[in-house]
Amino acid sequence: MKEKSHYKNLLSHKSLSEESIGLLEWDTLKTQIASFASTKMGKNVVLQFEIPTEYEISRRLLKETIEINELEKNLDKSISFSGVFDICKNIEICSKGGVINSSDLLEIAETISASRNLKKILLDFEQRPFISAFLKGLIDHNQIEKILKNGIESNGRISDRASQKLANLRQELLSKKSERRVLVNKFIQNNLPYIQDTIVGDRYGRPVLAIKVQYAEKFKGIIHDSSASGNTIYLEPESIVLKGNKIASMEARVAGEEFKLLKEWSHIIRDNNQSLLEMSNILLRAEFSLTRSRYSNWIGGNAPIVENSPIVSLMGFSHPLLIWENKKKQAAKPVSIDFHIDRNTKVVAITGPNTGGKTVALKGLGIALLMARSGLFIPSIQKPIIPFCPNIFVDIGDDQSLEGNLSTFSGHILRIKNILEALNNKKGFSVVLLDEIGSGTDPSEGTALAIALLKEFAIVSDITLATTHYGDIKALKYSDNRFENVSVAFDEESFKPKYTLNWGIPGRSNALSISKRIGINEKILNNASNYLKPKEVENINNIIKGLEEERLKQQKSAEEAAELIARTEILHDEIKNKYEFQKLNALKIQEAEKQKLSKHIKEAQKEVINLIKKLKDQNATGEDARLIGIRLKEIETDHLTQSNVERTTSWSPKIGDFIKIKSLNSSGQIIDIDEKAKSYEVKCGSFRSTLSINDFEGLNGEKPKFKDSQIQISSVREDFSFSKIRTSKNTIDVRGMRVHEAEIIIEEKFKKFHGPLWIVHGIGTGKLKKGLRLWLSSLNYVDKVEDAENNEGGAGCSIAWIK
Template sequence: MQQKVLHVLEFEKVKEQLIKHASSSLGKEKAKALIPSSDYMDVVTLQEQTDEAAKVLRLKGNIPLGGLVDVRSTVKRAKIGGMLSSVELIEVAGTLYAGRQMKRFVEKMVEEEIELTHLPQLAEQIVILHDLERNINQCIDDNGYVLDSASVTLKGIRQQLRTNEARVRDKLESMIRSSSASKMLSDAIITIRNDRFVLPVKQEYRASYGGIVHDQSSSGATLFIEPQAIVELNNVLQQAKVKEKVEIDRILTLLSQEVAEQGDDILQNVNCLADMDFMFTKAKYAKQIKGTKPEVNQDGVIRMLKARHPLLPLDEVVANDIELGTDFTTIVITGPNTGGKTVALKTLGLCILMAQAGLQIPALDGSEVTVFKAVYADIGDEQSIEQSLSTFSSHMVNIVDILKKADDQSLVLFDELGAGTDPQEGAALAISILDEVYNRGARVVATTHYPELKAYGYNRPGVINASVEFDVTTLSPTYKLLIGVPGRSNAFEISKRLGLQEQIINMAKAQMTDESNEVDTMIASLETSKKSAEHERVEAERFRQEAEKLHKELQKQIIEFNEQRDALYEKAERSAAEKLEEANKEAEQIIRDLRKMRKEQHAQVKEHELIDAKKRLEEAQPHFVKSKKVEKKEPVKQEFLPGDEVKVISFDQKGHLVDKVSDNEWQVQMGIMKMKVKEADLQYIKRPKQEVQAKPLAAVKGKDYHVSLELDLRGERYENALLRVEKYLDDAVLAGYPRVSIIHGKGTGALRTGVKELLKNHRSVKNTRFGEAGEGGTGVTIVELK
């Protein structure tokens, strides 16, 4: 990709935002070096890595990369024999700790059967160097201080240091406490100069202490003197400090040698952790811009749903659907200036660059992009005074360069094509340039305000007009891209709104040709139709999603009902069998007692009567037919017809055939639910009589409206929310739902507390709990109904 194009489309600004999400300097370095790839497999891999990291963030919230530092130069210095400082060694230990934590983190996710591909491959390359990490941490604390426990020798030297220092302090404190000290000393304190203990003595009493003068105050009134009495003690202390430094250097040298021995493994760990950090940097940025993973193809097809410019604020940017490469390969966006054409152009170009760099794009799920070998853009006024180039000349320099390189694997973006010269000549030139890149097979999007190009999309296959919507009422653009509708200037409407006399406007309209008026009328009609169709499409999509959701909910409830029914049957059978077993044992005992009485008291109870009694008891015991588990059966060789009564084997439910939707699939009505079922999953029961079959199947009518399995209270006022909860619970009970979800959000917690109190005392509530991590956490309350 040309660096100029990355600058024009503001890819560098995207990288600036990306860098902010890096956990270490390693991640920042990779973000700074990020450029889009033109290799299809590279782009697919990069997108998979970002999506995998985003998945981990959704499930785990964060990652254990604390302690990671770029220690590559440190390790390389150790490998050539250099002695590392204590701070550098602690950084190495921190990086080893980060690698160990990250490896365990990934292994644990694999144990939890979270589907991952790229992270386990990186984690497998991380080498655990626990001994080196432990040795460094036992010798050096987190602040880089070499501990006494680093060696027996160092511990002895420091003990000697503390003893000598205590002697020096005791001697100086006795001097400070003397009767003459108050007049001879500037301050009754012990201080240090040149790493030796001294006293602040007034200039005139210098001779009273003797010794060595190490410093003086700025005024010269105070001298910092090492009294003669402690010179020898200070010398002993300095010798101990020299020994301490020698021992510390020895310890650091040994640890540096250990780092050098493990240097290759440490550098490998750093590279793996850098890749991981960069993966999660991209995932965090995707979360910020509400990005999604686009599907990547090699077919030149672009289909971005509700795409947004990533550098514009979320609450201000307008999302647009952008399609290119299927029915048409060239889009010509016409209309007046300041309407948002350039923003639409940059949104497309920047999203393509982001996708090819492995970044998720600010668009809805299901978006699709292609991989281009090159992206070319001529955007903005790049007039160069130094080169004495006009605006037109500057654009032409860019366009000439583009025409030298563009091919069928290129995306070409032209902003205000042909501007800066005579309108008639500019329009003709623009058409010729568009024809050239179109014939080469490139994907092209061009903006222009020339009316001559409105007809361009109608005269050439594979080319379509587009415009950016303008609200005449507010006299401002809506920035909504309308593909298939050419732009119009709206000059008459704007002038009228601003107060221009209608007489003048009518005279101006009379100056226009009939063809121009017809085109404007056609464009206005197209805009109206487009808005209406879009509104209807959105409504239809909403209904489809609700129907699909209801279908899934009903399927789930049927399965749960069957499972609960079978469980209750089995429980009842076990309970009854236990009771009968107890009764049988008691009957046996009674018979034994009767026999005993007959023997002892010669009672007239005959043996065959006892046997008959026992037989009657056994016959009285009922036999249970076990609930049959759903089994796959061979399909009955029966020709099905609409109206037949059948059994759906997988659901163990009866229904009626409505219509055959394919060679091996039927639409089946089961109660209030219609669903598609494979013919192999159907068991024939019976066929209605002819006169009954002739009648249409009666529609099963339910409630006037569907009761959703969840209630969303976010944004509601406190009192209204509680009223909605009460009504919703009544509707859910009438609908027979076993449990529902109430979404109240986290916020300040007031609404959540109020809902919890209401549910606690509600007559229909059996139990409540907060949602799990995958259900919305504490922002959702799950309610079990009686």
């Protein structure tokens, strides 16, 4: 009895899941996806597809979609399934000993050829491990293809090359037909007065001539037909009948030889039926991956991060069915919405006016969960995070049933009862979507029942989303941290919904204000206000209004902050460019000054030599010696004192010292020193930069110098030059950072590193990756930069090889 009861529960669970999937309009979405298939059987695969309930299957589907998506983006032309036919039925006929015609055999040959070409394009275990895992099962049937294409012409006719006997029979057949044609022409020439028309007709494959009816008795032969008027008969003359019989016999022999070949080829298909069926299934699987990829691109989807955790993060999500309506039927562009559900939230109450988009939001999350399970990308502006959810239960729409004698309220309650029972037998993560919970009955009882149900769902389900008009449900968040409020945004100026969601804020009641705007008598509205609890309603509405205003302020501040960050990045790039220019210019000036100083020193050396010669001259007087001494002193002052001054005013910079950056003409503070690279990391305002000893000086003009250090035998560098295995030590994660922030973190890692460094930057908009790649390529100690393996991050991770 227990086993029967359990089996019954499983059946009802399955039925309820299927019903829920139907309420989310999954079949409509499948029809739209199927339109992106390349072949008719590819469309059927999509339409018959059942959403997997196991995480590993969904993960594999998503990986296959990602791999084939990246491949087609990088190819010069689209991946083609031209030449792939539905061959399964014909293979089945052959496997049972049947014989198929030449056109069907040619389709099998064409499919074999197409499979070989697709395997060349798709198979790559390094770049596409998931696609390659099933493509490796494609057996090369080139021998079968060669036999079939050698024996069958492109129009489906069996070729003379297929058999020498067939070629001889056909040649003999042509000869006999030629002989018959001569006899027919001779008969026409000899009997022109009796013939109605010289055109040779055909009846049942036999040549006939139109003879006037009055001369029918004149000729022997077979009358095959007569005209509608009865004035003409169609005669096969006796002299031609015998030749026709021989031709018919020859045609039968040709047909027999052709059938013999078809039977032989069909037996080849029979002997290889399993591998050919496997080939067809593999091709369908590859096409399904391509179909998912093309549809995902068309809706502007991003590959989701599917996890076994109750976290939902969908930024700028648009319902795919509304995207279809917009693109295919020129309907209004759907307004994107956001979903933020953390691991502590169990129930989300969505409130707001009718036609405001509550139900669409509910269905949107449901369809996104189904898409994630099916290996599809989700239409959102950022990489979505969504749980793997094998249990989705939905109560949306009018469940009134005249046949079952159920009211709308009863229909909803019956389905909720079934959902609660199914949750007791569920395995894995569960999401419940309820539209207008507790509606259809007395508001006070409906409110009480809705609160009780939602508290129960908070226990038995992982996430529950419920739309409602009941005000008391809004207050649950403030007494139970498992609850969250979301409201549909409403424009008070136009009194129209905005179709967007405000998270953390309950919806306000707009019934009276809308009624006033429409023109309901003010006396009636005043009476309605008196029936409400003025203070409570006013206080709640004021709180909600304050929350909405605070949200708008925060949104404005966030936008201003984003604008400021963007301007700062632009300024940083400008300063960096100017710094590089000034640095290059400073080197040129230093070189010119060195050359100038060298010239002066040479001149001074020559003058000193001349003065020494003059002192050695025997005719030099004491006055000459005094004047020469004065001049030597001047030379010493001009050319030698400078180096002494440099020696006395030089200093060894330390961490914490304030210095003057020459190229920027501004001050900064030393925060780190790399003695081996002889470089300094300097903080100037909010920016950091690495400078050499020639790029700065002391605040009073002191010249910096490095202390002579003893040779160090030991090394603190992390050397991974002999290891190409990714570990936590040779991996750095900079996702979510801006380019200049990531540069600082990576540069710090470089100082104590050697070998391959995995830099995880994510995919996103691609700006971070592009900026880092450009910067890394400019560093002379970076040997090369390349994308990581797919199992190590793929396009979302770069490997920098440090010299």
